[in-house]
Amino acid sequence: MTLSARVLTALAIAYPFVSHFGVTLGAPVVPLLWLCLMFWASLPGRPRSPVLLALALACPVAAVIAHLAGHADLALRLPPVIICFAFAWIFGRTLRPGHTALISQIGERMRGELPEPVARYGHRLTVVWTLFFVILGLECILLGLFASPFWWSLFTNYINYALIALLFVVEYPIRRRVLRDLEHTPFIDSLRGSLRLDLR
Template identity: 35%
Template sequence: MSGRTSAASPAWFAAVRPVLAFSYLSLSHLATARDSHALAALAVGMIVLLLLAEPLWHRRPWAIALAAIAGIALWQLKDSAHIHIALLLMPVIFLLLLAWLFGRTLMPGHVPVISKIVRALEGGDSEAMMAELDRYTRGLTTIWTVVFIAMALINLALALIASPGGLLARAGIDSAWSISDSQWSWFANWLNYGLVGAVFAIEFAYRKRRFPGRYKNVADFFRRMAALGPAFWRDLFK
């Protein structure tokens, strides 16, 4: 493999994933609001690019092949109402993926993912303090795993009862309770991440009280997280 394909991603590449993620959320919401199959296909395409962004940048043959197959499939589905099923299930799949990524690090022989982050941030602490932080961060990793599973189930329930475009309605099944497609979209595409932010804010406030003097504020915490570097975040779940 040439040096060009194996070279590290440029500094600006870190902004690609947030841009693709925001593009997906916006397109998904617009696709639901306008009942647009083409916008729905484009939204799913943003997810494909989000997942394959780095290997595509490095011109990995398997990533190029997957992107081509996905592109052909989405082109075929751009005039089909079935593409909206993908939008309904995407938040559920994404949240379950997060639950799996967090949960698998709780298995024997693995370091809980939040413990790994804290060890990188707090490497200079005493052995006793690190042991206490390890216990806390293992519990916190468990909490996030449960949160993601619970949110996935909520999203699945809302996708089922949305009307007229929900999963049950598309299958011709009447639901005793229902919400509008617009209400589903606001929750799945925006409120989901507000809930994640709320859980983080509550936990961060508690952590500052339990382990005082470690972070000046949220901005300082994220600055230190960013300073860990792209390689750390790329390998976090390995």
């Protein structure tokens, strides 16, 4: 892992805590600027372009403007919605006819060509993850519209991540039961493989 990737990972892990304390302490501009740091940390290694340079300069300016206009809290409520629906799209687009479901793609990278029952299970699990992220996205919208900053932050920065982890944990024994004839990898290895998503 490169230094920039390590920095980005550290910033991403810390973001929920920064966001929660920024919201609850009345300083939502802080997590907005933290998002700018995450964007800057993702730039090394990418082809340089005027668009990326403009975005890199615009991010902190937009954060400060939102803060001065009194809309930093509103701006901070957008990223969770965008992220959830982005993941729903990443999973859902692979369900189109003629495409291999994303979970099945991960299985093929780990095991090679999959037997039909395993590929079918991967397709169904991809549907589950797609619907899961759609539901989370709708939840983020409703919380952003009707919940207090504290409850919005509690769900989007902590509870939703716990729900994602719970789905990983609950799915593993179900997989072992449904595909009982398959030689299963340990849970940690399975989790590592699942996290290596090809987002292209």
